[in-house]
Amino acid sequence: xxxxxxxxxxxxxxxxxxxxxxxxxxxxxxxxxxxxxxxxxxxxxxxxxxxxxxxxxxxxxxxxxxxxxxxxxxxxxxxxxxxxxxxxxxxxxxxxxxxxxxxxxxxxxxxxxxx
Amino acid sequence: xxxxxxxxxxxxxxxxxxxxxxxxxxxxxxxxxxxxxxxxxxxxxxxxxxxxxxxxxxxxxxxxxxxxxxxxxxxxxxxxxxxxxxxxxxxxxxxxxxxxxxxxxxxxxxxxxxxxx
Numbered sequence: 001x002x003x004x005x006x007x008x009x010x011x012x013x014x015x016x017x018x019x020x021x022x023x024x025x026x027x028x029x030x031x032x033x034x035x036x037x038x039x040x041x042x043x044x045x046x047x048x049x050x051x052x053x054x055x056x057x058x059x060x061x062x063x064x065x066x067x068x069x070x071x072x073x074x075x076x077x078x079x080x081x082x083x084x085x086x087x088x089x090x091x092x093x094x095x096x097x098x099x100x101x102x103x104x105x106x107x108x109x110x111x112x113x114x115x
Numbered sequence: 116x117x118x119x120x121x122x123x124x125x126x127x128x129x130x131x132x133x134x135x136x137x138x139x140x141x142x143x144x145x146x147x148x149x150x151x152x153x154x155x156x157x158x159x160x161x162x163x164x165x166x167x168x169x170x171x172x173x174x175x176x177x178x179x180x181x182x183x184x185x186x187x188x189x190x191x192x193x194x195x196x197x198x199x200x201x202x203x204x205x206x207x208x209x210x211x212x213x214x215x216x217x218x219x220x221x222x223x224x225x226x227x228x229x230x231x232x
Contacts, residue, residue: 045223095218
């Protein structure tokens with residue numbers, strides 16, 4: 001069965017620090033998708049990135065970067081030079097078993113960026 | 116609409132009562148999903164619709180939960196004989212349909228917070 005583990009539950013940093021959010025997943029599928037979503041205090045989950053299992057190239061988008069390593073079943077997310085607006089709960093998610101549409105989410109990691 | 120709209124944003128009810136939660140997806144999004152999020156947890160899948168039909172309802176916890184989407188747009192999640200354990204935030208999401216299995220990118224609403232006393 002699909003499983004996503006976000007070992008860190010809460011992190012607090014000072015503005016401009018870099019922070020990495022860990023995500024480890026389990027699946028027997030050879031084809032799957034990984035996602036990161038952000039949930040700010042307003043409550044709406046916001047899509048950040050989707051990565052398929054065949055594309056291990058790291059991705060950078062502004063201050064955000066993602067490191068996908070199949071060998072360790074990890075899909076980590078780094079925020080460079082964090083800002084107060086980055087404060088939110090971040091969720092890693094995995095596509096459902098056999099390509100099912102039911103996303104499996106981790107428990108989330110609450111990031112607090114202090115000024 | 117511009118985003119996924121959910122009503123009510125907050126609902127307080129008594130144990131045993133019937134509750135309806137409404138979701139209005141983004142116009143043109145054929146896929147609609149319901150998830151439930153308990154405090155300190157990630158969202159858990161309940162059901163998803165492709166058009167009017169429930170394509171996968173395997174996440175509904177029991178037969179007290181039911182969802183409909185009669186015209187392929189607005190959806191209603193219905194909970195009968197509510198229990199205290201049903202208290203959670205119910206999230207609705209919609210997506211354009213990506214034919215690649217498991218690849219759909221979801222746009223979520225702000226959720227309906229249900230409290231059962």
